[in-house]
Amino acid sequence: MAATLFEKLWREHLVESSADGEDLIYIDRIFLHERTGSIALSSLQADGRKVFCPEHVFCVMDHIVDTYPDRTDDTTMPSGRDFIVATRKGATEAGLTLFDLDDPRQGIVHVVSPEQGIVQPGLTLVCPDSHTCTQGALGALAWGIGSSEAEHALVTKTLRVKRPGTMRVRFEGELAPGVTAKDMILHLIGRYGAAGAAGCALEFAGSAVEALDIEARMTLCNMAVEFSAFTGLIAPDSKTIDYLRGRPYAPVGEQWALAEAHWRTLVSDPDAIFDRELVVDCGELEPQVTWGTSPQHAAAVTARVPGPRGDSAADRLELERALAYIGLAEGAALQGTAIDCAFIGSCTNARISDLRLAADVLRGNKVSAGVRAICVPGSMQVKAQAEAEGLDKVFTDAGFEWRSSGCSMCFYAGGEHFGERQRVISTTNRNFESRQGPQTRTHLASPATVAASAIAGAIVDPRDYLPGGNR
């Protein structure tokens, strides 16, 4: 029978179905980070439970580590040290692979895992972190879980999961120059709402997705969770296979040949049926930016702040709350909104291609006076690569701070932050209230839009600032 990619992956990992609607799903890889992994590991120890297959469990320090040079276990976040120390102790005692603070492979979990070839097509991978869906871009079934579920996966190598529905979004047509995967996903969520894919495993397909490189596909899948999907997923193709070849944890020799043959079968059959399907035409797509406090508050950068989503009193109230927080008026032009800070970082948009794109905009330009601009590469390897290409110089010459890797100010954990009511244009994935600091106002956008806005000191259309643009 014809099957979707998701159904194939599910079938391969189904240990047992139970009468009460939950499937027992086999888990191939587990990733932990110090923010949530620390609790799972210490709780496991307290209960006297052991990790089954520690060789399949990886652990990284990324969430609350500092990104200043010469960082140590002492973080700007009060008590951050406790999380780092507990994670190191738990990981070491359980025999897990740890990418510690000073490891050249350290970085944001969802950047490190593909970079090291740990996530591969056809694997199930879980992490107590909602953006684990990023890794579905390689054709793996990867999703975010809670700490208790992480303990369950560590001890039993399985999870009890309700089988999600299936949904496919086909992005067709060609992206215009200066329009990126970030704009595709922001547009999708803006148009169909933050709950648009609730209860579904979401496959991205179509000619525009096929045309994306693997890193951009990760950006797309990264925000599947902002669309309420169980996970995001893209069928592996030759680009995926080329991307993985030679990575440290990728199979080699005869094993590689076996793996590749299997990976090539991991596609949705042509006549497979999805529970829901959407088609988005990318030809007309413009760079997007958010104007409120939910990723569904996204619009073209050339647009104005829209009215309420529907006619109900609740819709009006939601709009008013968002606008009161963000400090914009209904009908105001988004372009020209003055910003205080610009942030390039996070598991959404801090891989090497993102940094190259931003550097294309920044080269020979200066960040507008009074704007604080920061670039935090997604991993130490991305950082090293960027430095080898001289991109760090482009950033610092323009006036950006150039940091070591970590989640940094993608979220506020009590340490470093952007400050009250500061308006930040950011390549991250969440514009929730106080996400980047107390009362900080976040506008989500692509690396090109963030870089261009940093130069202008206000939200602008990046197409004018790219090489050959009409500024």
Place this chain on the structure above:
Amino acid sequence: MEKFEQHRGVAAPILRPNVDTDAIIPSREMKRVSKLGLGDGLFAGWRYREIGGRDVNPDFVLNKPEYAGASILLSGPNFGCGSSREHAVWALKEFGIRAVIAPGFGAIFANNCIRNGLLPLVLDEEAVAAIAAWVEQAPQDRQPLIDLPAQVVEADGVRYSFEIDAGDKRMLVEGLDAIALTQTHWSVIEQFHAARKERYPWVY
């Protein structure tokens, strides 16, 4: 784990959509490597006047005397969306919340609830609004009754049926520990593990 069968309690409405886990427990309130000590930080951004402070905001529903002892929340669609932090559930539980009634939940959040004995109860938007309107007149006297085995909420003399997966219901009603439960299937897991190793050797 604490069992959930019948529960009657004060219900507090926070009728907005997309209440995310950053709002339920801000990251800055997660100070220790522990599941405990989080109740105080529940909804900190709304409950207190200042970020990081403890000066109570009297306008926030859970701070109003008529909602004292609230153990049920009424909210809008997509409650618990966003970050996977289980701290959101631990904070709700420690504060004394036993159930959240909303038209829909973030998927990871809902799973986390089940694992911790908290009931994520789905009713449509009109039903939630009707219960909230009834409760608001006299929150201490008008307490909804949740009957999980019967899958009914009783409020204002109306019985609202709700759906819940059989597995989730059983976990909650019997107060089961998921790991212990799965371990009773250990031989099946080991067999699967061995067969998978044989068939997909490059994974191992």
